Amino acid sequence: MISFLFVLTAAVFLTGIINRTRALLSGRKGVRLFQHLYNVRLLLSKGAVYSPVTGALFRAVPAVCLAASVTAALLVPMGPYPALLHFEGDMVAFAYLLALSRAALILGALDTGSSFEGMGASREALYGALIEPGLFFFFGTLALMTGHTSFTSVFGALGAGTPEMVVVTVLLAYILVKVVLVEGGRIPVDDPRTHLELTMVHEVMELDYGGVDLGLLTVGSWIKTASLATVAAGTIASVFGQGGASALTVCALVAAVGVIVGTVESFRARNRLNRNATYIVTVSALALFAFLLVYVLSLNLNIE
Amino acid sequence: MDWYVTKNIRRAVPTEEIPCWPYARFYTETTEKLIEGERYHCALYFGVPAADGRGLIFYVLLADDATGEVLLASWKYGYYDEEEVPSLTARFPAMHPFEREITEQFGIRFSGHPFDKPLRFAQDRADRGLTLNNYPFWRADDPSLHEVNVGPIHAGIIEPGVFRFVCNGERIVHLEIVLGFQHRGVERLMRETGNRLRQTTLAETIAGDSAVSHAAAFCQVAEGFAGWRCGALDAERAVAAEMERMAMHMADTGALCMDTGYQLGQVACEALRTMTINTTQRWCGNRFGKGLIRPFGTRFPLTPEKRELMAGNVTDIRRRYEEAGQDIFTSPSVLARFEDCGTVTRQQMIRIGAVGMAARSAGLKRDVRYTHPYGAYAETVEHNPVVLEQGDVMARAMLRYREALQSADSVLALLGREPETDLPEPDFGRRWPGNALSFVLTEGWRGEICHAAVTGPDGEVLAYKIKDPSLHNWYALSLAVRGAGISDFPVCNKSFDLSYCGHDL
Missing domain, CATH: 3.30.460.80 (NADH:ubiquinone oxidoreductase Nqo5 subunit)
Structure with missing residues (x-):
């Protein structure tokens, strides 16, 4: 239960940390830390307006996205605390819950018939397809290292602390931070701040949603980002503590993910769209490399 | 004849x-x-x-x-x-x-x-x-092509205009631009009123970001009918025009950074643009120089105190902009977005009659300050235009950077001159002669601005014609994005930063 609550808290803080980092790095005071919560409260207090060309599918999407993100968050452990829901193979369930949320959003976007949303959906589908192998190599690597396929048991079993494992874990955390950038629709893959429909990826699919629906989608994407950040933090934290990381380390590392995202967004421009595919494939290739590395190591190392 | x-x-x-x-x-x-x-x-x-x-x-x-x-x-x-x-x-x-x-x-x-x-x-x-x-858009009947319509109402704060793309997937095959939504009938208003003050303020609103350039063009047309000129006044107008150029080039450098998601460049340039227009405000009370340019005189002569203050500010802005530019143009992620994006060739620029900085970014040396020098550019400031060859977004961004620095130098040179003591007050009373044509070409920050007035037998205005450089250059945008990715359209558009209302009048 604690880990689930932690993911929800992280979801609330992470956006604030990213915004604050960006503001400070650009020499501004920035909005208050929880401004995004006020914005969402405003959205949630509004009704919804639907385009007459959309159907039931379009209306169901926000609920599906939020439900998928929350369910995925249930599977994420936090440091010493096990996930609320854990079973062998929950890593696969986690990946496909994220994919479900993405698929729902794509279908909803296509349902509007808008040319912008069609383009956004096609981009999102491409990036989703390219990042998925990366995610699975990442999970595969964890499974190979520990012999488990559940986050809770994986993080419990990690932390052998051998130098080789530290290298691999750092690599894995690096990969997962990049996955956060891709999945969260942040710079350099996507620009959450842009008002230019033609360049949007994630935002454009939300263009036809307003009020409470937009609020649900926003909260869903926070939870998704927070879940991934917690997994990344858990991976790297497990190296530090013997037999499981301390809760404090995980907290600090999740905050660090926010700072990293904010810093990346401040100091570099977005990719040209046709280079995003290369960027994402690189992330997946790194994950494959990590997987092979662990496989080779496992031939020599004492891994059960 | x-x-x-x-x-x-x-x-x-x-x-x-x-x-x-x-x-x-x-x-x-x-x-x-x-x-x-x-x-x-x-x-x-x-x-x-x-x-x-x-x-x-x-x-x-x-x-x-x-x-x-x-x-x-x-x-x-x-x-x-x-x-x-x-x-x-x-x-x-x-x-x-x-x-x-x-x-x-x-x-x-x-x-x-x-x-x-x-x-x-x-x-x-x-x-x-x-x-x-029922506008006759070019249509795409090929099933592999699709059309994307943007506008006339846009996200953000830009003016209305329709962009109709014919695309093959993410690649633009053709872009058709339809404008006219900002039409206010400026030329008719200019023609129908005999009130010179009203005409001057109207000229300031032709394109809000070129208030000084258009007002100066109108004033020169009015002064042309009288064959009147005043060197010291021209020098002050040149200061105002170059300040406007600096401010807009900096604003657009920042906007280019914003469109590519490069926050650091954006905030640095936005701050400098604010400093520049605030300096203009210290001069004449308006950040865009409205009220500054009046026919046959000025209400805001550059006193020695103002000169000192402005020179100090401009020196500071110039130094900081140079630093910001060095950072922007050495960032690999920014260069990856700017370089080889939205290229228009020199030959294309000639064919479409492009003018101003768009033409100069593609190797076409078209700058009224150089080819048809007027006012201070004919006497005190010898202008040597910056010309780049590539014709891509990078060239246009770099051109802005170098022109803004050049403008700062011109401003400092003009401010350093001995101030004139007696500048005339504006005169709104002069009648225009009959059966005459007066025209002027000036270089606004976008490019060549042309105003012309034709009078009838009694000095009544038969036509007042205005040409903003955008009229020519919008077509350059269509050519720039041909074959480019549709997601590169915003940055190409911003690299030209053309005026909708200057085109629509």
Whole structure:
């Protein structure tokens, strides 16, 4: 239960940390830390307006996205605390819950018939397809290292602390931070701040949603980002503590993910769209490399 | 009679001295000039109802970049004439906005016109049946192509305009731009009021980001009718124009960074732009220089205290902008977005008659301050334009950077001169002479601005014509994005930063 609550808290803080980092790095005071919560409260207090060309599918999407993100968050452990829901193979369930949320959003976007949303959906589908192998190599690597396929048991079993494992874990955390950038629709893959429909990826699919629906989608994407950040933090934290990381380390590392995202967004421009595919494939290739590395190591190392 | 040849100086040209040819000769003579390509471009081509009310007279102003001369001629379309006349656009695409405007305003058809579509959806257009719903967009019947319509209402705070893309997946095959939503009838308002102050303030609103340049153009037209000039006043106007150029180039550098998601460059440039326009505000009370430029004089002479303050600010801005630019143009992620994006070749720029910084970014040395020097540029400041060859977004961004620094240097040089003690007060009372034409070419931050006024027998204004450089350069945007990714359109658009209302008038 604690880990689930932690993911929800992280979801609330992470956006604030990213915004604050960006503001400070650009020499501004920035909005208050929880401004995004006020914005969402405003959205949630509004009704919804639907385009007459959309159907039931379009209306169901926000609920599906939020439900998928929350369910995925249930599977994420936090440091010493096990996930609320854990079973062998929950890593696969986690990946496909994220994919479900993405698929729902794509279908909803296509349902509007808008040319912008069609383009956004096609981009999102491409990036989703390219990042998925990366995610699975990442999970595969964890499974190979520990012999488990559940986050809770994986993080419990990690932390052998051998130098080789530290290298691999750092690599894995690096990969997962990049996955956060891709999945969260942040710079350099996507620009959450842009008002230019033609360049949007994630935002454009939300263009036809307003009020409470937009609020649900926003909260869903926070939870998704927070879940991934917690997994990344858990991976790297497990190296530090013997037999499981301390809760404090995980907290600090999740905050660090926010700072990293904010810093990346401040100091570099977005990719040209046709280079995003290369960027994402690189992330997946790194994950494959990590997987092979662990496989080779496992031939020599004492891994059960 | 041959071409009437004059220079870009303030003087009233008697209309009877301008040759009035039959259309056939007009066509041949104009063709002979325009066929040289780079040397001549059409600065203005417009119709005026004849003073006797019988027929229309069409004046053309050709700018000769080699000699700094301006060539004037006209042709008459009689009261009973009905036939179509051969289109110049068919041979010289650069003529398209002018001929389309003439068709729209007077209903005269040009045979063989390849792009015979309305230029603006003005209320006083000849064909009232046309609306956006039945606008004859180019269509794509190929099933592998799809159309994307953007506008006329956009996200953000930009002006209205329709961009119709024909795309193959993410790649743009063709972009068609439809404007006119900002039409306010500025030319008619300018023509109908005899109130010089109102005309000046109207000129300031032609394009809000070029308030100084357009107001100065109007004032020079008014002063041209009187053959009046004042060197010290010209120097102060040049300071104002260069401050405007600095501010807009910095704003656009920042906006380019914003469109590529590069926050650091964006905030640095936005701050500097604010400093620049605030300096203008310290001078005249308005950040955009409204109220500063008035005919025959000024209410805000540059006192020694103001000169010192402005020189201090500009020095500081220049230093900081140079630092910001060095950071922006050495960031690999920014260069990856700017370089080789939205390229327009030199040949294309010549064909479409591009002017100003868009032309200079593609190796075309077209700068009124250099080719047709006027005011302070003819006397005190020797201007040497920055010309880059690549014609891509990078070239346009770099051109802005270097021109802004150059402008800062010009401002500092002008401010360093001995201040003039007695500058005249503005004079709104002078009458314009009869049967005369006064024109002026100036270089706004976008490029060549041309204003011209034609008066009737009693000095009444028959036509007041305004040309913002955007009129030519919008087509460059269409060419720039051809074959590019549709997601690169915003950054290409911003690299030109053309005016909607300057085009729509």
